[in-house]
Amino acid sequence: MKRVLIFDSGVGGLSVYQEIYTQLPSLQYIYAFDDAGFPYGELPEAVLIERTRHIVSLLVERHYIDLVVIACNTASTVVLPTLRAELSIPVVGVVPAIKPAALISKQKAVGLLATPATVERDYTNQLISQFASDCEVYRIGSTRLVEMAEEKLRGQTVSLDELAGILAPWRGKVDSIVLGCTHFPLIKAEIAQAFGAPVQIVDSGLAIANRVKSLLGEVEFGEQSGLRCNFTYSSAADPHTAALNHSLEALKLGAVQSLNYPSF
Structure with missing residues (x-):
């Protein structure tokens, strides 16, 4: 089963996830958001690059990811060269439509x-x-x-x-x-x-979904959805609301788990 990591500073990347999931429902999805660093638009570029690099690299190794989507316009404009230089898998960014x-x-x-x-x-x-x-x-x-x-x-x-x-x-x-x-x-x-x-x-959600589909090639659609477990990770230590977990469940994602990495 192919695995896709979708990363954002917050829940905004869920809009991109929905577009990709609609086209490729048989994949395994890992959604990660760096809410401890939210909002990314107010971070210095060097800090933004380091936070993104750290989290994405951690989860790529943990889940044997096949493709990464940086589902954040702000991050995409500054971190893609760094990630593409470090990772051997495709890294897709988003740009304003x-x-x-x-x-x-x-x-x-x-x-x-x-x-x-x-x-x-x-x-x-x-x-x-x-x-x-x-x-x-x-x-x-x-x-x-x-x-x-x-x-x-x-x-x-x-x-x-x-x-x-x-x-x-x-x-x-x-x-x-x-x-x-x-x-x-x-x-x-x-x-x-x-x-x-x-x-x-x-x-740009649909365009990103089309790009992911083209990069992953043929996907096996016959897999039983019951064997797939989609994960959601947060960088913040604060507890998340039941309403957020309910929204994630409706999107077929798991309840929020902590990344448990040292704070910056």
Whole structure:
């Protein structure tokens, strides 16, 4: 049975996991999140690289992983070269879906919704220059939306009024929105409702799932699901809520376990 490790700073990578699982339900999945270092958008690059390298290497060795997905836009922009140099297996990253958003925008006005770090990255500027040079690209960098997605998975209600306030500068300006953080698809319905105007919302989840499928090649679909155990790991020592474990169970993932590694 092939094994895939999906890594993020928090629960945002679950949106990528869902897309991959839909296409490849017979794999074994290990989901790990570094909530002790959350949010990654506020960490120095050197710290981000070391934390990611440490956790991913630990779990690749423990579970004999076949492929790693760094399901975090912020981490993907800085850690992929390090991981690919150290690991002998494929490492897939995520990037904001700027190209498809630009293609579907009739007004040629795109909103990029991401973390403060991602909206300012040189890599993001390169994507805009390469794929959206004919568009006006508006940017909002928000850590609060990341927190909202985390809260939703822990059973809390997302405030539509607060969301509407964050999105207010774009109203009447954009007709497509890029969800440039893997947390944001978890509150996609709330974002659409709070925006209050017709808008097309895109993310990179499906593209990542297609990439994973192409890299793993043929997968045996006849395996009995009862033989598969999917794991979830957290770096934080704090107990996790029953609501989060319930959400994980609904996604066919196991309850959160501690990674038990020395803190940085």
